[in-house]
Amino acid sequence: MFCTHQGNLGAFNLKTGLIASLFGKRDSYGGFYGAANFGWENQGGYERAKATGQPYGLVNEWHGPARAIVSGAGNKVYFPVGSQVICLEGAP
Numbered sequence: 001m002f003c004t005h006q007g008n009l010g011a012f013n014l015k016t017g018l019i020a021s022l023f024g025k026r027d028s029y030g031g032f033y034g035a036a037n038f039g040w041e042n043q044g045g046y047e048r049a050k051a052t053g054q055p056y057g058l059v060n061e062w063h064g065p066a067r068a069i070v071s072g073a074g075n076k077v078y079f080p081v082g083s084q085v086i087c088l089e090g091a092p
Contacts, residue, residue: 002070002077007034009070009079023079023088029058030081058082 001012002022007030009023024031031037033055038048049056059082071078075090 002072004070004080007031007036007081009077024081030079030086032081032086033058034082058084 003010007024007028011020011022025036028034028036035045039045046056075092077088079086
């Protein structure tokens with residue numbers, strides 16, 4: 001079973017009862033953007049994100065992934081982060 005919370009994608013194994021962190025981390029928009037990757041505003045976060053061509057400060061960091069669910073179809077996983085949905089694609 002997959003779960004999302006504050007930019008982190010995790011899994012719960014129903015057979016073993018174990019959990020695992022799969023992708024992303026808190027305040028990172030699924031591991032792609034945000035302060036967890038570039039630093040907070042007072043640490044040059046905006047400038048670092050801009051230098052790499054990445055967005056910073058997307059809306060709904062907490063309310064999107066904290067209240068959404070990951071969906072899987074075939075070899076693709078749709079992961080809501082911030083105000084967008086990112087498609088993670090695995091090998092066929």
